[in-house]
Amino acid sequence: MLNKTYLNVLGVLLLLAGFAVNAAIDVYQFNSDSDRDRFRQLTTELRCPKCQNQNIADSNAPIAQDLRTKIQAMLSEKKSDQQIVDYMIERYGDFVLYQPRVDSKTYILWFGPAVLLLLGIIVVVFISRRNTAKVNADAVADTLATHALDAEQQKQIETLLNGTGKHSS
């Protein structure tokens, strides 16, 4: 009997918990599935101005809720993605874009890494080439050194050469 009451109370609590969870999730109505996808896409790409390390979709800040509502409203007004993004930039600046636009201010951001990589490759090639050249030069010098003739051998060669010269003449 007592057990049953507990179960009932537990059941009611679970139900309430369910309501509480539902209350925390915003429900948006969309005209079509593509609108829903665009909503998802836009809210994950736009950054929450208040809590700067979250996107609009993840953030619970009041401003993020407002912006979600605004995006939903603009979608139902048949605004294009670009119009919605422009609307946000007009108000919060380039800051709201998780993927910055390509313009003269962001060239270094977009192309900097590639340029650095290229520079690195050039430097590596340059150094390795210089080293190979050095190794080759060293090898030649080594060969020359080990095979160099001492004074005795030089004399013998000269005698031999002179000798042959005499015979032939």
Added chain:
Amino acid sequence: MPRLFLFIPLALFIILGGFLWKGLSLDPNAMPSALIDKPFPAFKLPSLEQPERILTNADFAGKPVLVNVWATWCPSCRQEHSDLLAIADQKKLAIIGLDYKDERPAATTWLNDLGNPYLFTIFDEQGLLGLDLGVFGAPETYFVDAGGIVRFRHVGGITPEVWEKVQELLNVK
């Protein structure tokens, strides 16, 4: 000359270190306002004190003003309120309140209890003007010049330093 090349990594390190050092003292919450040097957004909203009176840009056209975004749910707004009253006392510049996403009775009580530094207060219940201004939290303060152009924005409670800066802008005009 090749010996000098050996210092390139050190030089790069120092440059990088310099940037990181500067980064330490930057405010990560400071956001450039997209509205600087642009006209104050057009609005049409009721007054807080007189709900039937509709306020528009025309109500402060032709003179420089400070627009202060506040709400009763915002603790820093309570903190900055005495500074706002002090600024209003100097009578150098009119302050216009923008009561952002608030409840009318609470906001009226607030002004009655703490004093009213505002020439008038715009009641923005849904945060419409707030959205157009790019407000992402209260308090925020904007300096709008006589031509209705936003010249300065401060996010967070107003301080004597901020007031200094606004006065500099005011003197330039």
